[in-house]
Amino acid sequence: MSKVSRYAWRDQQAVLNERMKGxxxxxxxxxxxxxxxxxxxxxxxxxxxxxxxxxQFTTYN
Known part of the structure; x- marks a missing residue:
């Protein structure tokens, strides 16, 4: 997965999460x-x- 693809996915995911929070x-x-x-x-x-x-997605908090 390219860096651009990962950023596009991350941005789409962030928008969806914000809508759900709202x-x-x-x-x-x-x-x-x-x-x-x-x-x-x-x-x-x-x-x-x-x-x-x-x-596969790994997050580090």
Whole structure:
């Protein structure tokens, strides 16, 4: 996985996580629709090859 691909995946993941946090803090239809739209965008990007999802991911906190 190239560095550019990894950054694209990381950015997409960060946006999805922020949407989910927003929904958990303030559950409602508008926030739910935003999360679902972001999940669809993530799935579409993965399907089309716009982002590459790593087979293995290690995080260091």
């Amino acid at each position: 929904f958990l803090q303030n559950p409602g239809n508008e926030q739910l629709e935003a999360v679902l739209a972001e999940m669809r965008a993530y799935a579409d990007a993965a399907r089309s090859g716009a982002i590459e999802i790593p087979q």
